[in-house]
Amino acid sequence: MTAELVRGQNHPLTQTRLEIRVSAGKPVVAGATLGDEQGRVPGAEWVVHPGSPILPGLEVSKQAAADHRLAVDLGVLPESVHRVSVLLALPVSVGGPVRFGALAAPFVAVTGLDGSEVASYTITGLDAESAVVALELYRRQDAWKVRAIGQGYAGGLAALLTDQGLGEAAQQLAHAINDAVTQGLARAVATPPPRPSGETRVRTASPGAGATSAQAGAQNGPGTAAAPSGTPDAAPSTGSPSPVDPVTAPAGAQAAPAGAQPALGGGRAPSSGGPINYTHPGRQTATPPAPPPPTAPPPGPGQPAQPVAGDATGWSMEERLYNQVWGMFEDLARTAAAYRSAVDFADSRMEQELDKVLSDPRSRIGGAGDAAREAARARHARLVDQARQVLDRDLAQLRAEADVVEPALPPAYARWDNPVWHAYRAPTEIPMALRLGDLHLPERADLRIPMLLRLPLERGLWIDSGRSSSGTASFTDSGQLRRLALDAAVAHAARLLAAYPAGEFTVHIIDAAGSGAGPLAPLVAAGVLAGPPAVGLTGVSGVLAQLTQRVDLVQMAIRNGATDALPAGLDTAQQLLIVNDFPGAFDDRAVTQLRYLADEGPAVGVHLMLVADREDAAAYGPLLDPLWRSMLRLTPVPDDHLADPWVGHAWTYEPPLVPPGSQVLHHVLNQVAAARGPWNP
Numbered sequence: 001m002t003a004e005l006v007r008g009q010n011h012p013l014t015q016t017r018l019e020i021r022v023s024a025g026k027p028v029v030a031g032a033t034l035g036d037e038q039g040r041v042p043g044a045e046w047v048v049h050p051g052s053p054i055l056p057g058l059e060v061s062k063q064a065a066a067d068h069r070l071a072v073d074l075g076v077l078p079e080s081v082h083r084v085s086v087l088l089a090l091p092v093s094v095g096g097p098v099r100f101g102a103l104a105a106p107f108v109a110v111t112g113l114d115g116s117e118v119a120s121y122t123i124t125g126l127d128a129e130s131a132v133v134a135l136e137l138y139r140r141q142d143a144w145k146v147r148a149i150g151q152g153y154a155g156g157l158a159a160l161l162t163d164q165g166l167g168e169a170a171q172q173l174a175h176a177i178n179d180a181v182t183q184g185l186a187r188a189v190a191t192p193p194p195r196p197s198g199e200t201r202v203r204t205a206s207p208g209a210g211a212t213s214a215q216a217g218a219q220n221g222p223g224t225a226a227a228p229s230g231t232p233d234a235a236p237s238t239g240s241p242s243p244v245d246p247v248t249a250p251a252g253a254q255a256a257p258a259g260a261q262p263a264l265g266g267g268r269a270p271s272s273g274g275p276i277n278y279t280h281p282g283r284q285t286a287t288p289p290a291p292p293p294p295t296a297p298p299p300g301p302g303q304p305a306q307p308v309a310g311d312a313t314g315w316s317m318e319e320r321l322y323n324q325v326w327g328m329f330e331d332l333a334r335t336a337a338a339y340r341s342a343v344d345f346a347d348s349r350m351e352q353e354l355d356k357v358l359s360d361p362r363s364r365i366g367g368a369g370d371a372a373r374e375a376a377r378a379r380h381a382r383l384v385d386q387a388r389q390v391l392d393r394d395l396a397q398l399r400a401e402a403d404v405v406e407p408a409l410p411p412a413y414a415r416w417d418n419p420v421w422h423a424y425r426a427p428t429e430i431p432m433a434l435r436l437g438d439l440h441l442p443e444r445a446d447l448r449i450p451m452l453l454r455l456p457l458e459r460g461l462w463i464d465s466g467r468s469s470s471g472t473a474s475f476t477d478s479g480q481l482r483r484l485a486l487d488a489a490v491a492h493a494a495r496l497l498a499a500y501p502a503g504e505f506t507v508h509i510i511d512a513a514g515s516g517a518g519p520l521a522p523l524v525a526a527g528v529l530a531g532p533p534a535v536g537l538t539g540v541s542g543v544l545a546q547l548t549q550r551v552d553l554v555q556m557a558i559r560n561g562a563t564d565a566l567p568a569g570l571d572t573a574q575q576l577l578i579v580n581d582f583p584g585a586f587d588d589r590a591v592t593q594l595r596y597l598a599d600e601g602p603a604v605g606v607h608l609m610l611v612a613d614r615e616d617a618a619a620y621g622p623l624l625d626p627l628w629r630s631m632l633r634l635t636p637v638p639d640d641h642l643a644d645p646w647v648g649h650a651w652t653y654e655p656p657l658v659p660p661g662s663q664v665l666h667h668v669l670n671q672v673a674a675a676r677g678p679w680n681p
Helices: 156-166 169-182 317-359 368-408 419-423 478-499 517-526 536-559 588-600 614-629 664-676
Strands: 003-005 010-013 017-035 065-073 083-089 107-112 117-122 131-140 143-153 433-440 449-454 461-464 505-510 574-582 606-612 632-634 639-643 650-654
Touching: 003 010, 003 143, 010 117, 017 131, 017 156, 017 169, 083 156, 107 131, 117 143, 131 156, 143 156, 156 169, 317 368, 317 449, 419 664, 433 478, 461 478, 478 505, 478 517, 478 574, 478 606, 478 664, 505 517, 505 536, 517 664, 536 574, 536 588, 536 606, 574 588, 574 614, 588 606, 588 614, 606 614
Parallel strands: 003 117, 461 606, 461 632, 505 574, 574 606
Antiparallel strands: 010 143, 017 065, 017 083, 017 107, 083 131, 107 117, 131 143, 433 449, 433 650, 639 650
8 A cells, every 4th residue: 555645754665676756747856865864964975966866876867857756775875874855946947937836736656666656745835935855765773764844945956955954065056956957967858849959858767567558657747749939930839748658559549449559668576575476577686776877978069969878767777778768759759749739730820811811802902812822821831841840850869869779779679680689698587678569650750669568468469460451451462461460479479488588488379270380380490389389179278278277276376375385387487378360260168268368367477469350250249359459459560550649649560570581580599499498398
């Protein structure tokens, strides 16, 4: 249960690695001070802030933002530190809010690394204050607690830091913090677009716990996406997207009625002990924070910042790259939304001006009407050109960042043509996420953002072998499309096998009609399956019965706290069932079992991947609709079926197929097989 604190209330902390999430609705500066036993801060070097964002055990954001995630590791703080005070301040900027009383009450939550809230506090009662001590983490008899503070300062950061014990250094440090935010010495705020040319993008951490759209965790509040500013013709702003896990899946809903909503990102949980661990995402060991992220040299006057791979926040390079990819997706969504909003405004304004000209009888005589129409069209062209210039600038910066980030990605995030796969060896830890393909928008089709799905899977995957209204329209051979769908399924399965440590992921295949022998050959030949593909009614019922029984046994064991009583021969690894040409050879009992696995399996480590055309299931009527809706629909060819409900984008999805003629898939599967030992079908 989450403790909802009021001012002055405290709550014990049972974890040492925490995140502190801040949501303020408008950009604020976040920082923290380290205090001694009396709560005094000895010097400026004991303050972590945008200009100096990392101290042992603490990391804060480098920019002002509406939402923050502060990383805290109490276990590595110096022994002399007895108090960590979390600070919020309004940035000194022209036109920005100057007091917290003008904003919605800031919300602060202390969470575990799995995203679960430990304590939360809504800071109410603020008025003229422009800086506030939100809460403090304090040590009491070798145990840590959190206390809600909510102490505001009308004198701003300087007054707050003075009260913390910095004395004369407080004013100087407050100026340094404001300079770090306003002069771009740290990452600058990019909300709302368009951004000045020397400004870099907002980079926020990934969403918190939850892996389905119904379970989405803490997310950034909405920003704005505006048309080009600085001119009297600027367009009104429009809502920009709430952050979506790429990119775990950018779409919270699908444009096509057939298909499920892509999953939102999930948090990570440490191992809970015992012989079976189904916490998300299944990391077995806690790792210390990685070295500080690399930084690029400061840009020249009027030049954009040089992109650097791994410059987002996070405890490890893997997490930083994940957050950076996620931020790239958000930036592309925002800048495209701003451009489309500006063009829509320009179109609407021109229509209004032309209607006004036509409605005035005086404009129909002489050349006045023609001149007014030409002026309206010229204003329209100027607005569109301004919007396009801003879009091109932002897209060029994103393109440069993508060129830097893509080669630095680890295997789980990398394309199949990335050289990192040639040095692949079975990992010892489960990665945070897995690449399921790429996403792009029509504004620049060559700018592709990796689509990353958090691990372990918390919903099934449906590889659609049917036709759609866009990507598959050019295919006249349904057999070719089915072959491509099964090729995509094999590629996804190989990635999943490669992402898990040896023996921690098991794949079963149902190929009832035996039609998938060719595409499935790489998995069979490498010996990475639990057994040969099941064929016929007998094979289908046998595999479904085995997995259904496993789900039942593990559910009962977890429910009764008796995981050590599971049968000795039970495979406790994560399980994936690939079903080719569903629902062929599936009777009513088999369909019921499959729906049961789809609903109950993910929670206990059993996952589905269906290769199917929904039209083939028409005979079942609405019986299978809940099954389709519960799964993430992917296509074997580029298709724009992923809809973004926050800004209305239709994202084009491209599957991660192996390049023609490449042997990388065979190399990876052979490495997986060698790591897990001989296959005993």
